[in-house]
Amino acid sequence: GNSVTQMEGPVTLSEEAFLTINCTYTATGYPSLFWYVQYPGEGLQLLLKATKADDKGSNKGFEATYRKETTSFHLEKGSVQVSDSAVYFCALITGNQFYFGTGTSLTVIP
Amino acid sequence: DAGVIQSPRHEVTEMGQEVTLRCKPISGHNSLFWYRQTMMRGLELLIYFNNNVPIDDSGMPEDRFSAKMPNASFSTLKIQPSEPRDSAVYFCASSLGTSVRDTQYFGPGTRLTVL
Numbered sequence: 001g002n003s004v005t006q007m008e009g010p011v012t013l014s015e016e017a018f019l020t021i022n023c024t025y026t027a028t029g030y031p032s033l034f035w036y037v038q039y040p041g042e043g044l045q046l047l048l049k050a051t052k053a054d055d056k057g058s059n060k061g062f063e064a065t066y067r068k069e070t071t072s073f074h075l076e077k078g079s080v081q082v083s084d085s086a087v088y089f090c091a092l093i094t095g096n097q098f099y100f101g102t103g104t105s106l107t108v109i110p
Numbered sequence: 111d112a113g114v115i116q117s118p119r120h121e122v123t124e125m126g127q128e129v130t131l132r133c134k135p136i137s138g139h140n141s142l143f144w145y146r147q148t149m150m151r152g153l154e155l156l157i158y159f160n161n162n163v164p165i166d167d168s169g170m171p172e173d174r175f176s177a178k179m180p181n182a183s184f185s186t187l188k189i190q191p192s193e194p195r196d197s198a199v200y201f202c203a204s205s206l207g208t209s210v211r212d213t214q215y216f217g218p219g220t221r222l223t224v225l
């Protein structure tokens with residue numbers, strides 16, 4: 001079946017540290033891959049996406065590359081800020097079905 | 111510009127009562143999605159509409175759940191009768207296109223507590 005597996009949190013980092021949040025997937029067909037971010041008390045916002053193998057999505061200093069060979073879509077940022085504290089969700093769409101990971105909570109401390 | 115609007119933001123009710131959650135999508139958007147978020151199950155897609163027509167309701171957990179979209183600017187998610195296990199945050203999202211792959215814009219959510 002189709003599924004998304006994210007690294008479990010919570011993750012706590014100091015400001016300016018390097019961030020990696022792992023995401024791997026299982027899917028039939030040719031999925032599109034997404035990262036969403038949820039700030040406290042708000043709904044999800046699309047952070048970045050990639051629609052085919054080897055595509056790199058990027059936004060606000062975050063990047064993720066669609067790796068078909070390893071079925072991964074890891075989220076990275078070179079230098080996190082306190083304002084990046086949020087919950088991050090990896091997701092895939094295949095056909096008309098949407099699958100979300102369980103979310104990874106990130107806290108960045110000054 | 112107004113984003114997706116959901117009401118109420120918080121709802122506390124007793125088991126057995128009917129609950130109605132409301133959503134106003136972004137004007138001009140053609141698709142609307144209802145999600146449920148819980149600690150145990152994460153974020154789940156319940157149902158989505160294209161041009162006011164339900165396309166896929168396979169995520170609706172039981173017959174106690176129903177969703178309607180009488181026009182392009184309004185949708186409801188109803189739970190009747192409600193149960194404690196329905197306690198969750200319910201999100202509504204809308205997108206401009208009719209594909210689930212289009213960017214979705216989420217509302218702030220309704221936190222439902224069923225006692």
